[in-house]
Amino acid sequence: MRKYTEKNTDDQAHRMIIPEIPIHLKPKAIVIGTSAGGVEALTKLFKALRPGFSIPILVVQHISPSSDSYLVQHLNRISSVTVKEALDKTVIEPFHAYLAPPNYHLLIEEDFTIALTVDEKVSYARPSIDVLFETAARAFNRNLLGIILTGANSDGAYGASMLRKMGGYLIVQDPSTAHIATMPETAIQQAGADFITNLEGISKFLNRLP
Secondary structure, eight states: OOBOEEEOTTTOOEEEOOOOOOTTOOOSEEEEEEOTTHHHHHHHHHHHOOTTOOSOEEEEEOOOTTOOSHHHHHHHHHOSSEEEEOOTTOBOOTTEEEEOOTTOEEEEOTTSBEEEEOOOOBTTBSSOHHHHHHHHHHHHTTSEEEEEOOOSSOTTHHHHHHHHHTTOEEEEEOGGGSSSOHHHHHHHHHHOOSEEEOHHHHHHHHHTOO
8 A cells, every 4th residue: 555645844735646547447436435524525526527527426425314405416516527316226327426315325236226225324324335335346346446535433444445355446535634534544444545645636536537
């Protein structure tokens, strides 16, 4: 595991060294997991996506069961991709992003369709990042890119481990730049990472993908 962020001792600004995109990395989907501080982090990532970004994105943001559709509408308004709330049986399409609805687990089936369940909470959460990452890893294998962002619990660490075990590529937000460091720290401890950087570094990496 390599860390590609360096601290500038003058202004503490991060200078990213973005790694070369691995030859084998041609993701058919991107999964993102986040919790506390995630709205701000997702806003920065989605706003920075280049026009024509085509890789479908699936997101679990821990939210209250009574939340409305504000985040979906907000991200759709600022992003170059079409952002929707995930619906059961939906076929995953390019140029789209799908957010897990409140109080539903978001799963990916082997035929690359979305499934929603109200099964028991996993890692104290529903929707659970672990559930999305594990099912997506089984469906996409090495053709999956996972991103763990800011958050206050350990959800996502197991799923990140499964993603890497199945050959996927994992990016983790540098804990020192996260609103809450617990989630990225736990993911790194349990799963390792292929790339650790701040939000700007993640955006630059995404925009270099074919």
